[in-house]
Amino acid sequence: MTRGASRLSMRVLDRVAVTKPRVSKPLRLIPAPLRIGRVAVAARLRRHGLGRRLMEAALLFCRENYPGLQVMLTAQAHLVPFYRGFGFAPTGEPFDDFGLTHVDMELRPRD
Numbered sequence: 001m002t003r004g005a006s007r008l009s010m011r012v013l014d015r016v017a018v019t020k021p022r023v024s025k026p027l028r029l030i031p032a033p034l035r036i037g038r039v040a041v042a043a044r045l046r047r048h049g050l051g052r053r054l055m056e057a058a059l060l061f062c063r064e065n066y067p068g069l070q071v072m073l074t075a076q077a078h079l080v081p082f083y084r085g086f087g088f089a090p091t092g093e094p095f096d097d098f099g100l101t102h103v104d105m106e107l108r109p110r111d
């Protein structure tokens, strides 16, 4: 990870009210074009809404700092509904990446 991307990760993390996170870089944001990756919540903290809050903070960061820039990500297939909930839509067919099915997605403006 570049130093710039690492700084972005921590700035996003600062916006999520997680106390003493064990994961130091729970999400990676690469600018121009914006690409969200490495979204992760520590296993013992999953299914408590932190992943959703992490994504909301990342997208707010994108809107505030890179207004109008396209936001993309590559989703594991079983998480497509999760990312759809934020307005992302698939841009291609599912593909295999190291044994896991993934789907490229981009953020589409809401009506």
Ligand SMILES: CC(C)(COP(=O)(O)OP(=O)(O)OC[C@H]1O[C@@H](n2cnc3c(N)ncnc32)[C@H](O)[C@@H]1OP(=O)(O)O)[C@@H](O)C(=O)NCCC(=O)NCCS
Pocket: 038, 039, 040, 041, 042, 045, 046, 047, 048, 049, 050, 051, 052, 053, 074, 075, 076, 078, 079, 081, 082
């Ligand atoms: C994906 C991940 C970040 C979600 O974090 P989380 O804190 O558990 O997510 P939330 O509690 O905010 O869940 C929000 C929604 O995400 C979806 N979701 C979360 N985990 C899911 C899973 N394993 N399978 C399918 N949907 C899932 C659900 O719709 C969930 O809503 P619900 O709890 O009302 O059903 C977390 O499971 C993780 O770190 N996984 C390992 C790393 C990974 O696979 N990253 C994604 C790469 S694309």
